[in-house]
Each structure stands twice: as structure tokens, then as C-alpha cells.
Amino acid sequence: MTKKKLVTEKDLLTLKFLRGFAICPEEKEVVYVLERIDEKDNKYYSNLWLISTDGKNNHQFTFGKYKDSSPVWSPDGKKIAFVSKRGEKVGIHIINRDGGEANKLVEEEGAFQNLSWSPDGKFVLCSFRQTEIHKDKEGKKVAPAFREVDRLFYREDGDGWLPKDRFHIWKYEVTTGKGVQLTKGKYEEAFPVFSPQGKQVCFVSNHQPDPDLDTDRLDLYLISPDGGDLKKVAAPDGPKIYPAWSADGKKIAYLAHTNPRDAWGVTNFHVWVVEPGKKDSAHDLTPKLDRMCLDLGISDTGEAAHGGKVAWSKDGKRLFFMLTDRGGVNLWSVSLDGKMTQITRGKQRVMGFDTNAKAKLVAYSQADFASCGDLYVTTPAGKSRRLTEVNAEWFCRFQVQIPEEVWFLSIGGQKIQGWIIKPPNFNPKRKYPAIVEVHGGPRVQYGFVFMHEFQYLAAKGFVIFFCNPRGGQGYGEKFAGCIVKAWGTYDYQDVMAGTDYLCSKPYVDKNRIGITGGSYGGYMTNWVVGHTQRFKAAVTQRSISNLVSFFGSSDIGFEDWREFGGQVWENWDHYLKMSPIYYVRNIRTPLLIIHNEGDLRCPIEQAEQLFTALKILKRKVAFVRFPEEFHGLSRSGRPDRRLERLRRMAGWFERYLK
16 A cells, blocks of 8 residues: 655645535536646636536536636526636626536626526626726726725725725626616625515615724615615614525525624624514524524635525425534524524534525535535435545545544633644654644634644644634634633633643643744734743744734724724723733744735734834744735635745744754
């Protein structure tokens, strides 16, 4: 038998990623998006594939160096609409199920989201945002002479500078490509979907006087297909997402909660149902459920967290949704009288699902410790079938270490879930250096999903430890909310308790422990090294160091009051003492700072402050900056930069822990 290879940083380039899918109306096929990395071009490309729901006839459907995404079937199953940039502009394209070239429906400078078809198949509905383009006299794109800002939310990580006109709903005629804009004005709209009879469109929007000051006051609205007769659907205040019509058009299901002043993701999203036009009809089907009805798992090979959806069963008596719980995400259903049924089971992460009017089958994507994500179908009763193994060859070639699940006690007797990855060719008689990984968020979870970074560092000879400290999701609102206004308290204690547990293992060298994390995990890394000398090396990534300056420099900093208690000028001392920079004189751990110059979520000034202070204090510090990259370098950054990030991290730990 051929000996398996150790995972290297470059092996990331040979993985493939399932990025989206849709089951056809007849439930005989699933179209899915498969993304690959082209090392020579240093880019990501994705195409559509088709596979039968019996697992046979898996084949590529679109070709070329494009980024095809967001496929949706026409009601008769004869066409597929999808988003792609096949020229200089991005657009919606339509391809016949029987093959042939994709036809351009529309191309624009902008972004298309939330595609759906009209029930008669004559129109494609979407949210569209026009990009503001500036050109010189010769027609070449140039930067504007100036930018005038009049909104709080004027830039967004991943998108950059936002145009004054945001997402609005458009309807495109399939035969002619003629577009009609259904909504206009200062508000923006998302998740548009036709009613089953095609007489109304439901969508989500925030119509507060200043939406940026009340970001969680999202409501459902109805509008006619020609853009008239706008009506608000009566429902309690709070965020509402992913509306879905019942087959008879009498009800709308959606995901929501009723706390518009919620901190950053503490209050649970539940499954709700409302009857438009009927007063006080909106009600929570899962009021006693102390979990999020969203996918809040994270990995470096999948999409970012916070995915969700709700869909009706054929008879209109049940609704499908995802649920995050103790490191896993699974598919569930709930009846209209509130009875919940778990459909998929196991230690895994369901990252999305799709149904249609028949709902005899549910297609879903699932990742686990030995998969970045594959396609499955299941009956509502839970009889599942795996359709793809997109990285089967990869996992056969490399030594992938399956994490060991552990539970340990922290302060106050709180049980904390964690995992340990041992190096390949593990020798129990040896003493290994170890690395503690801290997740971002904080309202997400580590769990039962493959992480290339962890496998890469384990292959370098490190024991890897990761856990879900308090402040994260998957264990209830109390668990998630206990660090509101109190970052660096229970979360810090839990990370340290996890480190104690790790050091109790006979194969771990307690004198050679490192720590790393990104975003909120970077904040916690900064906090830890400012409060203990226990770690021999640390790598902080896209981190927060100063909550006072974060308020005005982050794209979402104006929302700090939700998480930290009041505006910054109301409690300067509190903000400052929750900031790692306040304790910078205590930092003596060799610290590598990795940050992205285009990061708008945790701006690079956060790293610059920390680096400057440590240099003045003559501490062991290094600073690596990645040009252009937004916040999510580890998941979606330019491939060569992702590899360099891994090399730098491993090199720092090898230097100080080995």
C-alpha cells in the first residue's frame, strides 16, 4: 500500500470546493457549483456540474475559466439560471438543461443576488446593486476625484466602498432580457421571491428613518410584480431573513428573532410563520428552542458562517431548517404545531440545503473531519444518500488526522467542548509542542469539519488544540451572551482552562505551547499574551487591539454599543480596559502580527498600533502585511497569499516552540 503523504501548505491548491447547488423540480438531478484553484493563474474558477439523485451520471455542465455561481432551476426543469462573469461585466445567464451555450440574460457593472424564477417561468427575479464606475476621457476606469460620505454604513468588508444606491429588486423577462426595476429609493431590499400564484413578491427591507442606526429592524414586505401596491407584513420587531411561501400562497415562513437591540448574534434565530393580511398571525414555531436555526460552523475551506434557509414540505405541514448545536450542524424539520424532528444525524456540519414543491427529497451539503463538503439527498424521514466525493482522491493521498473530541471543566464548573489533533506518526512516548487555536466571531463555533490549517500544522509536528469557549454559539443564549460587555473574562478563563487540560496530556510539552487566532480570535490572542507569560509564541491575525479606535475605523464599528454596552464616549474607561493595547506593557511573548491591508472589518490600524507599541518596548515582534486583501484571507484570499500566511505562521511556531 502506498504510504500517505504529509499535508503541506501547497496541498490546499489541489482541493476542490462545493459552493452551491439546487435540486430540479422533478427531483431527478442536482446542479452544483464546483470551485477549483488554478495555481498558474493564481485565481479561483468555478463551473456548474450535474448529478442524478441516485448518485449516477455525475458530469461537468459548464466549462471555461469563469466563476459560475448561484444556480436556480426554472419551474419546468428545462433551464438553469446562474450568475457569472463571462465578459467584462457580471451577469445572469441561462442555459438549457439539455446543454448548449449559456445565453446572457443581462450584464451590468454590479452584483446580482437571490435569484429566483416566476412560477410561469417567464421572469427571473433578483436583487441587484449597481457599481459606481468612474472613467477618464479615454474611457478607462479610474479612481474618483473624491468621495462624499453621507451614511454610517458606507463601506463593507469584501465589497469596499459602497455605492449610494444599494440593492434593489429587478425582474428580467427571459425571452427578451428586458429588465424592470420593482423597488427604488433610499432603502435596500433582499431575498425577493414570487408567491406561488405569481401575484405578489415578498422581500426583506429596513424602512427605518436611518437603517444604519437600527440595523436589526428588518421587515417583510409585499409588492406587486409590476412594482406597485407596497405593503408591510405585520410581525414583531426584529431581524427577518429567508422568506418562503407555502404552496397555497397563504403563509410565509422565515427565520427571525424579536430582539432588535441584540448584541452581535446572541439571540437565537427561530422558525416563524405569518399569514399576510391577518393581524397578529406571526408566531414562533420553536419558542423554547435554545439554539440557532442557522449554520454557524466555520472552516478555512468552506463558506463563512451564518448561512440559513427555511423551506416548506409538500403538504405545507412542516418546515425544514438547519440547527447549530455543540460543534455540529444538522438538518431538522418542525411542524406547524411546533413538533421538531431531526433529519440528519451525526458529527458533521450541514452547510446548506434545497427543496422544491414536491419535497420528497431534500438536497444538502455536508462536511466533516474527512470532507470539505459533499452533496447528499435525504427523504424527510432521514434516509440519506451521498452523491459526491469531490476530494476522495485527496483524502486518500494525505495523512489526515481525525480530531479527538474532549470535554473539560472551566471556571464555575462550566463544561467546554474541544478537540485535539495529534501529529501524523504519533509516538505516545514523545513530548510534543502544541498550538492552541481560538476561533473568530465570537458568535460562531468550531466543530466537526475539516480544517486544512490544522492538518498542516499537525503535519509540522505540533499537537493542535481547539475549543468553543463561552461567548460562542452552539450551547444556548446564556453561554453566548455571558461575555457581552465583558470580553476577556469567561472566554479568557475558558481558553486557559483548555490550555490546562491540554498540558495535562503526557505527550504535550507544557513548556512549548503557542497560541493563535483571527478576528475575535486575534483579539483573544492579544488579550492572552497581555495577561499571561505562559505561551512561548503567539500569532495574532486580522485582530482587534483597541476597541476605542475600532469604533470609528471598522465598517461595523458604529454597532459597538450592542456588544460593549453604550457608545464609546459614554464609557471610555470600559472600552479601554477591554482593549488588549491597554496591557501592551505586559506582553513579552514573541508575537507575529499578520494583517490584511484591505481589511475593513478589523482595519489594519489595529495591527499598526500593536506593532508600534511593541517595537518601542523592544519586544520580540514581527509584522506581515498582505496587500489588498479583505478580512477573509484564510478562506478566500488570493491563493499565493493564503500559502504565504500558512508558511509564516508555521515558521514562527517552529522558531520559538521547537
